[in-house]
Amino acid sequence: MEYRQIPANAVPRLINRLRLKHWALLAALAETRTLHEAATRISVTQPSATKMLADIEQAFQFPLFERHSRGLRPTSLGEEVVGYARQSQASLARFIEGLEVKRRGGHGQLVIGAIMGAAPDLVARAVAQIKQQRPLLNIRMVGETSDQISTSLERHDIELAVGRFSSLLQHNLFDFTPLSNEVMQVVVRRGHALVRQKKLPLAALMDWPWILQPVTSPARHLLEEEFARARLSTPANIIECASVFATLQLLQTSDAVAALPESVVRDHVKAGLLRALPIPIGSDLKGFGILTRKGEPLSEIAATFVSLLHQFAEPAAVPAPRRGRRQAPASP
Structure with missing residues (x-):
């Protein structure tokens, strides 16, 4: 398929031609990389999935995947489309789940990630406080280590994370606000x-x-x-x-x-x-903080939770370094 210049009416055309099932297929292909497995995941036949992918690429007017013997590999532009598909599916899933919570009489949903060093104290206190304020708020916590929760944050599986950067270039994806250190x-x-x-x-x-x-x-x-x-x-x-x-x-x-x-x-x-x-360790590990996706405002519930995290972090200010080798911050 040849690359063509995207016409001015591309946005309404794409909106009209692409349905939820199309985006679900793209999100499934991001995980499976084979049409057979992706078709099974979204409950369609493989011939139907093949036709759907052809329709999607026709709508965009450029190839989204390269075909290889071991499956499909996204093109550079395909990576952008697949990333959005994954984001939209995660957002839709959270919306439906939150709607179901409200249907049962609940009041909203908050999905967060937290490293294990922050969970027992800071995050637990903030969760307890917000649940006291909003007893019917549905809260889900995921993750154990910073690399796990940063992946979940990038994939839009969670709204915010309490952790630290796990790679050098993540500052391009996330904003970071420091909270505390851990021994x-x-x-x-x-x-x-x-x-x-x-x-x-x-x-x-x-x-x-x-x-x-x-x-x-x-x-x-x-x-x-x-x-x-x-x-x-x-x-x-x-x-x-x-x-x-x-x-x-x-x-x-x-x-x-x-x-x-x-x-x-x-x-x-x-x-x-x-x-x-009696073995000092961890003197070079930077403190943990709040990670959020760049350019995306937090929901009102998430913003309230963040303010509680800051409130409980204030008394636990990092002490001045001691003389000699200091036993410093840490947490996974």
């Missing part, structure tokens, strides 16, 4: 052999199993930098786990070591289920 702690189960040692260099932990966050998370980047600074290799015996709940369970039932936010392990340490080791 990391290296923890093990109670009764662990390491608890009996008074002096513990990081090297003494290398022969033990470790539970680490995925390599795409900022906290994992920081931990790898700590290993490198100490001239140590990544531990050979590791479990990669993004779930805080699974990590806490694994810590209590094994001899594994993990570095987690203080807010996450605080109650477990107080209860004697976990023990914090």
Whole structure:
């Protein structure tokens, strides 16, 4: 198919020709990259999906996908169209879900992402406060690490996130407003052999199993930098786990070591289920904050939630650095 100049009447023509099913097909192709799987996902036959894609490309008057033996790959312009299709489907799903909540007597919906370091304190307090103000508000929280929630934010699966940038160029996609810092702690189960040692260099932990966050998370980047600074290799015996709940369970039932936010392990340490080791870590991890998509205003509910986050973050201002090596901010 040849590229043609888009005529002046392209917008009304596209609106008239493309239906919800067309956009649903494009969103499905973004996930599956094969017409067979995309057709199954939107409950049409493959011949129907093939014709729909042809109609879509005819409407746009340029190819959206390149055909390969392993499926379809979006063209450069196709990426733009597919991205919008995914955004529109996510927005429609949230609208329908919110409408259903209101039909049942509820009052709106808020979908947010939060890293596990912010969830136990700051986010939990803001959620509790807004639920007190709006008891019938439907709130959904997703995510564990910054890379997970930034992906959800980019895909319009959530309205805002509490985390940090997980890659260098994300400042082009998201606005960031700092909220707080978090101290990391290296923890093990109670009764662990390491608890009996008074002096513990990081090297003494290398022969033990470790539970680490995925390599795409900022906290994992920081931990790898700590290993490198100490001239140590990544531990050979590791479990990669993004779930805080699974990590806490694994810590209590094994001899594994993990570095987690203080807010996450605080109650477990107080209860004697976990023990914090005297190893400073996390001095180079930047504080977390609110991530929102550039150029997109927040809903009234989301704006209210953000104001609550700022309100609860104010008392937890970052203390001045101590002399010597400081034990600083962190969180996945």
